[in-house]
Amino acid sequence: MTSKLKTVAGRLRAVWMLLLVGIVLSVASPVFLTPANLLNVALATSVAALLAAGQTYVIILSEIDLSVGSALGFSAVVTALTLGTYGLVPALAAGLATGAAIGLINGLLVTRTRMPSFIATLATMSVFAGLTLHLTSGNPIPVTDYDFQGIGQARFAGVPVPVWIMLVAFGIFGFVLARTRFGRYVYATGDNVEAARLSGIRVHRVKILAFVISGVLASLAGFIITARLSTAQPTAGAGLELDAIAAVIIGGTSLAGGRGTLLGTLVGALVLGVIDNGMNLLDVSPFLQDVVKGLVILLAVFLDRNVDILRRLVPRRAASPVPTPELAQHI
Numbered sequence: 001m002t003s004k005l006k007t008v009a010g011r012l013r014a015v016w017m018l019l020l021v022g023i024v025l026s027v028a029s030p031v032f033l034t035p036a037n038l039l040n041v042a043l044a045t046s047v048a049a050l051l052a053a054g055q056t057y058v059i060i061l062s063e064i065d066l067s068v069g070s071a072l073g074f075s076a077v078v079t080a081l082t083l084g085t086y087g088l089v090p091a092l093a094a095g096l097a098t099g100a101a102i103g104l105i106n107g108l109l110v111t112r113t114r115m116p117s118f119i120a121t122l123a124t125m126s127v128f129a130g131l132t133l134h135l136t137s138g139n140p141i142p143v144t145d146y147d148f149q150g151i152g153q154a155r156f157a158g159v160p161v162p163v164w165i166m167l168v169a170f171g172i173f174g175f176v177l178a179r180t181r182f183g184r185y186v187y188a189t190g191d192n193v194e195a196a197r198l199s200g201i202r203v204h205r206v207k208i209l210a211f212v213i214s215g216v217l218a219s220l221a222g223f224i225i226t227a228r229l230s231t232a233q234p235t236a237g238a239g240l241e242l243d244a245i246a247a248v249i250i251g252g253t254s255l256a257g258g259r260g261t262l263l264g265t266l267v268g269a270l271v272l273g274v275i276d277n278g279m280n281l282l283d284v285s286p287f288l289q290d291v292v293k294g295l296v297i298l299l300a301v302f303l304d305r306n307v308d309i310l311r312r313l314v315p316r317r318a319a320s321p322v323p324t325p326e327l328a329q330h331i
Contacts, residue, residue: 014251014252017299018274021271021278022274025282028278029281039163041270042159042270043163045273047072047221047225048247048272048273049166049247049270050169052248053265054173054215054244055214055241055248056177057186058210058211059245059253059254059255060186060254060259060260061210062256063207064245065103065211067102067106068214068215068240069239069241070124070127070132070237071099071219072225073132073233073235074129074132075096075098075222076095076222076223077232079223080142080143081232082094082095084141088148095223096220099215100212100215100219101215102128103208103213103214104208106120107210107211107212109123110207111203111207132235142230143226143231143232144230150227151165152224152225152227152228153227153228162224165224173213173217174261177261186206186210189206191257192258222236243269246272246293247271251266251268252264252268255301271296272296275293
């Protein structure tokens with residue numbers, strides 16, 4: 001019963017939180033449920049959601065990637081510099097390759113040097129943030145390519161292109177995680193790395209590929225934010241790694257590894273996006289947004305770690321006594 005409750009609570013937690021926040025904001029602000037505002041929420045969520053998608057792979061493995069914000073900024077700068085010289089396609093390829101290379105470096109540091117992922121990615125976060133500032137001298141790089149700007153500013157069927165990119169990415173990588181052999185290896189390695197190794201899974205390769213996926217999705221998020229702003233900002237990704245981790249936790253992925261889904265992560269990212277949007281609509285001080293996010297994360301972790309409290313709230317049905325032969329004679 002406990003394991004069943006834990007599974008249900010993990011899957012539905014983010015959904016119930018999203019519904020609760022949505023109901024409160026729909027009552028507090030008549031603008032919240034308008035189609036235009038809901039599209040704004042999805043658009044604002046797209047960048048953090050892509051970072052969170054890659055982070056989900058890493059956290060299921062019981063690791064963490066603190067460098068996704070720096071990877072976004074560095075790949076965005078590389079993309080902008082390449083775009084001005086070589087054009088759109090080489091620029092996109094260079095940006096994706098940069099993100100993959102950062103993920104590869106992180107994966108090799110974690111697997112080959114046996115360095116804790118927290119320390120390894122904290123170091124690479126600082127390294128690539130510094131390299132980004134060095135390449136740009138701290139100045140934004142303007143982007144004037146119309147086709148590239150369309151990645152962040154165009155619409156398709158009335159929906160912003162970044163939202164489509166987010167949905168397609170979640171569909172592809174969600175399928176990989178849930179329906180492929182590699183996805184099963186990710187869950188198995190995160191659940192028990194030694195048992196996975198003994199069963200023949202190349203756990204180092206699995207971890208490296210997970211970090212590469214995180215880096216690639218960070219570069220994809222960099223495309224969106226650069227195209228939306230029409231500039232590559234050296235500090236564009238600063239702090240976004242915290243939003244990504246928060247979305248993953250709210251979405252039900254266990255920090256202990258072995259459990260989580262991309263659908264839950266998407267809902268978790270939407271929870272944070274709705275909270276930000278609602279506080280803006282209600283003219284709440286922006287300084288309080290981080291306070292609210294912190295409280296939401298605490299609530300999500302509390303529910304994850306204290307599912308036995310939910311178990312005690314569910315009334316137990318008394319078991320029917322099994323009649324003995326003597327009792328049966330009197331029935």
